[in-house]
Structures are given as structure tokens and as C-alpha cells.
Amino acid sequence: MKFTKMHGLGNDFAVVAEFLSIPEQVATVAKNVCDRHFGVGADGLVFILPSEQADFRMRIFNADGTESEQCGNAVRCVGKYLYDSGMTTATQVTLQTGAGLQTLDLVVENGVVTRVTVDMGEPKLAAAEVPTTLVGEQVVQHPIETQSGQPYKFTAVSMGNPHAVIFVEALEEVDLHHVGPQIETHAYFPRKTNVEFVEVHTPTDVTMHVWERGCGETLACGSGACSVVVAGVLTGHTEREVTVHLKGGDLQIVWSAADNRVYMTGPAVKVYEATWLL
Numbered sequence: 300m301k302f303t304k305m306h307g308l309g310n311d312f313a314v315v316a317e318f319l320s321i322p323e324q325v326a327t328v329a330k331n332v333c334d335r336h337f338g339v340g341a342d343g344l345v346f347i348l349p350s351e352q353a354d355f356r357m358r359i360f361n362a363d364g365t366e367s368e369q370c371g372n373a374v375r376c377v378g379k380y381l382y383d384s385g386m387t388t389a390t391q392v393t394l395q396t397g398a399g400l401q402t403l404d405l406v407v408e409n410g411v412v413t414r415v416t417v418d419m420g421e422p423k424l425a426a427a428e429v430p431t432t433l434v435g436e437q438v439v440q441h442p443i444e445t446q447s448g449q450p451y452k453f454t455a456v457s458m459g460n461p462h463a464v465i466f467v468e469a470l471e472e473v474d475l476h477h478v479g480p481q482i483e484t485h486a487y488f489p490r491k492t493n494v495e496f497v498e499v500h501t502p503t504d505v506t507m508h509v510w511e512r513g514c515g516e517t518l519a520c521g522s523g524a525c526s527v528v529v530a531g532v533l534t535g536h537t538e539r540e541v542t543v544h545l546k547g548g549d550l551q552i553v554w555s556a557a558d559n560r561v562y563m564t565g566p567a568v569k570v571y572e573a574t575w576l577l
């Protein structure tokens with residue numbers, strides 16, 4: 300299986316574009332490829348596939364073998380892969396994902412894609428759509444118990460995949476590896492959740508640390524950054540256009556008041572090409 304190692308702000312993927320459909324035993328393949336000691340080492344295994352609804356289709360499998368509906372950083376990598384490999388000559392590409400159709404605008408410099416703006420779609424806020432076991436049109440600053448003893452409050456956002464966003468005074472006081480898995484698997488989230496802790500510097504500038512469903516801590520999460528801005532607006536912490544600092548770098552996020560869609564802009568990087576011996 301030929302693959303290309305890519306990353307978006309250090310959120311890294313093995314990208315495969317040679318199949319018409321995903322291989323059998325894909326969960327095992329994903330776990331093996333993503334293993335950082337015995338495999339390639341990646342947060343996810345990404346397949347670029349043909350689509351009847353869009354220019355291409357993306358499917359992404361987390362490091363634990365589970366499939367996710369959405370991955371903002373992988374979508375940018377797919378855009379770069381498609382253009383740089385010659386699979387498309389267009390600088391606007393549509394992609395079918397588990398979260399619906401997404402439109403990618405590619406920034407080309409010296410013949411290669413360096414940045415991508417992705418229309419990440421409309422956030423879903425109703426409790427049942429995230430999904431959470433709670434009820435209501437929105438779940439905003441709802442208390443959640445962990446073994447940390449801290450009285451955390453989360454805001455639930457779906458960008459196609461579930462997110463629990465928690466605003467804190469100081470990120471350095473959060474033991475992410477302790478509380479992250481507790482919230483990821485909390486009974487409120489029947490399909491588990493991604494977890495974002497956020498420190499607000501100004502209404503247009505925040506830092507977030509992320510614990511991802513099916514991966515653990517990653518250096519960046521595109522759908523997470525989008526969720527942070529949606530939660531920031533709902534809670535009054537941020538404006539609609541925000542620079543989100545992550546451990547791997549920065550994303551520019553806009554939650555448009557005009558069309559209710561979230562736009563994410565950031566880089567995508569190709570590291571190397573290789574062959575996985577199945």
C-alpha cells in the first residue's frame with residue numbers, strides 16, 4: 300500500500316490514494332500503520348476515494364481503528380495531495396466526507412499548495428445531534444464531573460464529529476492526560492467525544508489543547524478549533540473571527556454570521572512517500 304506521510308500543524312496522517320474502496324480489515328490496518336513504535340506512526344489513516352457526489356471522497360480512521368466523520372487537518376492535507384500529485388488542476392475542490400460535502404480553496408505557491416481554506420459546514424448544536432445524552436437545542440456551559448476535582452463546564456458542538464469545549468483560566472493547570480480520557484468516554488457522550496481545553500487571551504486570540512477521540516493528545520485538531528470558536532461565540536468568550544493557537548501552530552477560524560458556516564484556514568505539509576508492506 301503506497302502512502303504519503305503528511306501533517307497539518309503536526310496532526311499527522313498516512314494518506315492513501317490508490318484504492319477504489321477501503322481495504323478489508325481496515326481497523327487493523329489503521330491501528331498497525333498508526334502505531335508509533337511498530338508502524339509508520341500517525342494520528343490517522345486517510346483514504347482518498349472516488350465519489351459520485353463530489354470531486355473526491357475522504358474517509359479517515361483514527362489511530363485506534365475507529366472511523367471518524369470529520370477531520371479538518373486531514374481535509375487540508377487531502378487538498379494538497381490532490382493538487383500536488385496532479386489528481387486535480389483545480390484550486391477549488393469538493394470533498395465528500397462523513398460530515399457532508401466540503402469545499403476546499405487551495406493557495407498555490409511555486410506550483411504547490413501551501414495553505415487551504417475549508418468550508419467546514421454548519422455546526423450542529425442540538426444535544427441529540429452532537430450527540431450527547433442531555434436534552435435541549437444547545438448544551439452550553441454544562442457541568443461535567445471528572446476525578447480531577449475541578450468543576451469543569453463544557454459546551455457541546457458537532458462539526459460532523461462531537462466536541463466538548465471547556466474554557467479554563469490557565470491551560471497549565473489542566474492535566475490533559477488525566478481528564479481527557481475521562482471526558483472522552485463520559486456517559487454524556489454515546490459516541491465518545493473530542494475534548495478541547497481553551498485559554499482565552501483576547502476575544503480574537505485563544506490557545507487550545509486537545510484530547511482526541513480515538514487518538515489521545517494530538518498537536519492540533521481542525522474540527523476542534525472550529526468548535527472552540529462556535530463555543531466561544533455561544534458563551535461570549537470570543538468573536539466570530541479568531542486565531543486559534545495549538546501545540547503544532549495556528550489556525551484562522553471564522554464562524555460566518557452571514558451563512559452560519561465555519562471556515563478554517565491553515566497549512567498542509569507533505570513529509571515523505573513510502574510503501575506499507577501489508
Ligand SMILES: N[C@@H](CCC[C@H](N)C(=O)O)C(=O)O
Pocket residue numbers: 310361366367368369370371372373460461493511512513514517519520521522523
Ligand atoms: N484531528 C482531526 C479530527 C480527527 C477525528 C477525531 N479524532 C474524531 O474521532 O472525531 C481534525 O483535525 O479535525
